[in-house]
Amino acid sequence: MPTFEYAPAPESSAIVDIQPSYGLFIDGEMVDPIDGSRFKTVNPATEEVLSEVAAAGPRDVDRAVTAARAAYQSTWSQLPGRERGKYLFRLARLVQERARELAVLESIDNGKPIRESRDVDLPLVAAHFFYYAGWADKLGYAGVGPDPRPLGVAAQVIPWNFPLLMLAWKIAPALAAGNTVVLKPAETTPLTALAFADICRQADLPPGVANILTGAGETGQALVEHPGVDKVAFTGSTEVGRAIARSVAGSRKKVTLELGGKAANVVFDDAPIDQAVEGIVNGIFFNQGHVCCAGSRLLVQESIADELLDRLKRRLATLRLGDPLDKNTDIGAINSSAQLDRIRELSHAGELEGAERWSPPCDLPDRGWWFPPTVFTGVTQAHRIAREEIFGPVLSVLTFRTPAEALEKANNTPYGLSAGVWTDKGSRILWMAQRLRAGVVWANTFNRFDPTSPFGGYKESGYGREGGRHGLEAYLDV
Amino acid sequence: MSDPAPSERLAVRKTYKLYVGGAFPRSESGRTYEVTGHDGAFLANAALASRKDARDAVVAARKAFPGWSSATAYNRGQVLYRVAEVLEGRRDQFAADVAAAEGVGPADAAGIVDAAIDRWVWYAGWSDKVHQVRGSSNPVAGPYFDFSVPEPTGVVAVVAPASPLLGLVSVLAPVIVTGNTCVVVADRRAPLPAVTLAEVLATSDVPGGVVNLLTGDATEVAPWLASHMDVNALDLAGVVDADLAADLERSAAENLKRVVRPPDAGHDWAADPGLGRMTAFLETKTVWHPVGV
Numbered sequence: 001m002p003t004f005e006y007a008p009a010p011e012s013s014a015i016v017d018i019q020p021s022y023g024l025f026i027d028g029e030m031v032d033p034i035d036g037s038r039f040k041t042v043n044p045a046t047e048e049v050l051s052e053v054a055a056a057g058p059r060d061v062d063r064a065v066t067a068a069r070a071a072y073q074s075t076w077s078q079l080p081g082r083e084r085g086k087y088l089f090r091l092a093r094l095v096q097e098r099a100r101e102l103a104v105l106e107s108i109d110n111g112k113p114i115r116e117s118r119d120v121d122l123p124l125v126a127a128h129f130f131y132y133a134g135w136a137d138k139l140g141y142a143g144v145g146p147d148p149r150p151l152g153v154a155a156q157v158i159p160w161n162f163p164l165l166m167l168a169w170k171i172a173p174a175l176a177a178g179n180t181v182v183l184k185p186a187e188t189t190p191l192t193a194l195a196f197a198d199i200c201r202q203a204d205l206p207p208g209v210a211n212i213l214t215g216a217g218e219t220g221q222a223l224v225e226h227p228g229v230d231k232v233a234f235t236g237s238t239e240v241g242r243a244i245a246r247s248v249a250g251s252r253k254k255v256t257l258e259l260g261g262k263a264a265n266v267v268f269d270d271a272p273i274d275q276a277v278e279g280i281v282n283g284i285f286f287n288q289g290h291v292c293c294a295g296s297r298l299l300v301q302e303s304i305a306d307e308l309l310d311r312l313k314r315r316l317a318t319l320r321l322g323d324p325l326d327k328n329t330d331i332g333a334i335n336s337s338a339q340l341d342r343i344r345e346l347s348h349a350g351e352l353e354g355a356e357r358w359s360p361p362c363d364l365p366d367r368g369w370w371f372p373p374t375v376f377t378g379v380t381q382a383h384r385i386a387r388e389e390i391f392g393p394v395l396s397v398l399t400f401r402t403p404a405e406a407l408e409k410a411n412n413t414p415y416g417l418s419a420g421v422w423t424d425k426g427s428r429i430l431w432m433a434q435r436l437r438a439g440v441v442w443a444n445t446f447n448r449f450d451p452t453s454p455f456g457g458y459k460e461s462g463y464g465r466e467g468g469r470h471g472l473e474a475y476l477d478v
Numbered sequence: 479m480s481d482p483a484p485s486e487r488l489a490v491r492k493t494y495k496l497y498v499g500g501a502f503p504r505s506e507s508g509r510t511y512e513v514t515g516h517d518g519a520f521l522a523n524a525a526l527a528s529r530k531d532a533r534d535a536v537v538a539a540r541k542a543f544p545g546w547s548s549a550t551a552y553n554r555g556q557v558l559y560r561v562a563e564v565l566e567g568r569r570d571q572f573a574a575d576v577a578a579a580e581g582v583g584p585a586d587a588a589g590i591v592d593a594a595i596d597r598w599v600w601y602a603g604w605s606d607k608v609h610q611v612r613g614s615s616n617p618v619a620g621p622y623f624d625f626s627v628p629e630p631t632g633v634v635a636v637v638a639p640a641s642p643l644l645g646l647v648s649v650l651a652p653v654i655v656t657g658n659t660c661v662v663v664a665d666r667r668a669p670l671p672a673v674t675l676a677e678v679l680a681t682s683d684v685p686g687g688v689v690n691l692l693t694g695d696a697t698e699v700a701p702w703l704a705s706h707m708d709v710n711a712l713d714l715a716g717v718v719d720a721d722l723a724a725d726l727e728r729s730a731a732e733n734l735k736r737v738v739r740p741p742d743a744g745h746d747w748a749a750d751p752g753l754g755r756m757t758a759f760l761e762t763k764t765v766w767h768p769v770g771v
Contacts (some may be wrong), residue, residue: 245731250724
């Protein structure tokens with residue numbers, strides 16, 4: 001069969017205008033930090049410095065929380081839900097209008113393929129604002145209680161894997177419910193959040209309703225520990241989630257945590273195998289595997305394991321790794337050198353512990369941070385690569401013989417965020433779905449998201465839900 | 479405790495023990511403590527539960543979880559309603575227990591017992607309704623069938639409040655009606671209504687291990703439950719000391735337990751409870767499936 005070479009098909013970056021430096025977005029204005037420092041944000045595909053951003057210090061945090069409190073009391077909580085909703089509709093429309101710019105910016109700052117930021121992240125960002133906009137004047141009908149009220153000021157800390165999408169998951173329900181927010185984007189991906197600050201300006205959102213503080217872990221810690229905060233919402237690692245749960249102990253802050261995962265993707269012998277292969281690829285190689293709900297443990301029924309792995313490897317050989325802005329790219333850059341180190345370390349541990357490592361032939365660019373799609377076979381449940389979240393394009397393959405064994409292995413983890421099931425038998429799907437201890441079960445599909453669909457974890461994957469009316473309740477005093 | 483008159487029958491007193499895995503063991507530590515009534519009179523020696531008792535109780539609760547959580551909602555509702563029936567049959571005994579513990583008159587004690595029984599019936603009825611109220615069908619923007627259902631969190635550790643019957647029922651029923659199993663630490667000062675309730679549970683079709691009841695000192699036992707890695711959630715209803723509550727919440731963070739903080743001082747256990755105590759110990763599971771031919 002002839003192979004066809006792809007010509008480069010880069011999306012133009014001319015649509016974005018990255019400033020050499022950014023301040024903090026507090027009380028409706030971009031301001032210089034009072035006691036913060038500055039750090040650089042880098043394009044992970046080239047290691048080029050993109051811009052210099054502020055790391056908010058404790059006094060900056062205090063200033064932002066004070067602004068959010070004032071806006072809550074004087075403006076936002078006084079506004080009829082109908083009017084809050086209209087602001088959110090405006091935000092949704094502005095996101096749509098600037099979707100291409102935001103997608104390109106996201107790919108530049110994060111390293112994810114433009115195909116994903118353009119076709120997945122941005123449409124979902126707009127959809128979230130649209131969905132929650134409509135709730136703002138219907139809170140009493142949400143079925144969460146007879147008289148739901150906003151909580152006050154929400155402190156929101158989000159990760160680098162879906163920067164703008166996580167911002168939307170946090171800000172849209174919070175504002176719809178009548179809260180004001182102070183949001184800290186991840187250290188390595190601040191640019192789309194800063195672009196969102198400009199969208200708030202265009203929307204004429206009242207000053208202080210949404211505040212954006214860039215910075216690293218210390219900024220996030222100062223924010224969630226600030227006594228003026230009524231609600232803490234965090235998406236990120238289980239380790240940091242634990243620290244946050246400890247730090248709010250004894251307070252009256254309401255907390256939702258969306259943390260790590262080690263999802264099982266279970267393939268039975270009667271599964272539609274081509275679809276399953278696509279689902280496995282989507283499950284672990286979507287967004288370079290930087291997905292908390294990634295299907296990082298493939299559990300395949302023994303009788304079809306060889307055939308499935310052959311097909312999977314053939315498929316992986318067709319994945320294109322490289323320039324995130326190229327429209328044909330499937331696998332982009334690893335977001336940071338620290339994350340690349342972690343992926344390398346765990347993959348090395350996988351080899352040391354005796355699992356067999358495989359990657360397709362794959363040229364890595366000379367500059368930037370890259371990791372080839374990788375599959376480990378012969379993995380046991382004791383291996384670190386079967387227990388620890390790698391957060392990279394690394395799949396651990398285990399086998400099983402019976403549904404009961406599949407279930408036991410799938411649930412054998414302290415995490416419980418998501419799971420996948422592949423089988424043609426409806427009763428078996430429902431049997432598995434009932435018994436998997438995970439917040440989201442994808443049956444004959446994987447990594448689907450929608451603003452109407454509650455998402456969140458069991459066990460050490462955190463608590464609270466985002467999406468749907470459950471996600472609204474997380475921002476209401478019921 | 480004056481000597482009875484020669485013609486008066488000497489009462490047969492009850493030994494109040496723990497309730498673990500459907501049985502009534504003494505504390506493995508061999509310890510007891512004196513329980514007195516509101517007037518200071520001796521009532522009984524209750525078991526003083528130890529760390530080991532707490533761990534045994536967690537094991538029993540975990541063992542009971544698969545069966546209880548997968549029982550049909552109709553079945554759980556029937557079992558809980560049965561508990562209310564047996565409670566009703568023991569109204570006088572509970573009224574006497576409550577009167578001794580809380581120092582209230584017979585009429586008030588009877589009123590508290592009636593409220594507790596009615597509270598139990600209220601929760602029993604939720605077993606096959608909470609899914610419809612808390613679940614949802616989600617209209618996702620794509621060819622998928624998508625729905626969300628509530629599921630029990632797992633093993634819940636409960637520090638029961640000082641209201642020894644109505645408060646206890648108000649924290650226990652919402653935990654188990656949805657399919658959780660639990661370890662309850664009874665109020666230290668007035669544990670006897672709780673032990674009597676355990677006798678009711680043991681004789682009304684509640685599977686052993688679904689409810690495990692420890693008497694003793696929450697300040698001693700609760701830290702072990704809060705830090706236990708096989709406990710999924712923690713209800714601090716009866717923790718009055720704010721520092722202890724914060725310590726327990728910090729311990730609970732180790733495995734991300736769901737924590738219900740203590741209610742405000744002077745909480746009225748007779749008030750409409752709302753859904754909060756049930757939803758606090760429910761997870762939401764969302765299931766997706768493609769639609770196609």
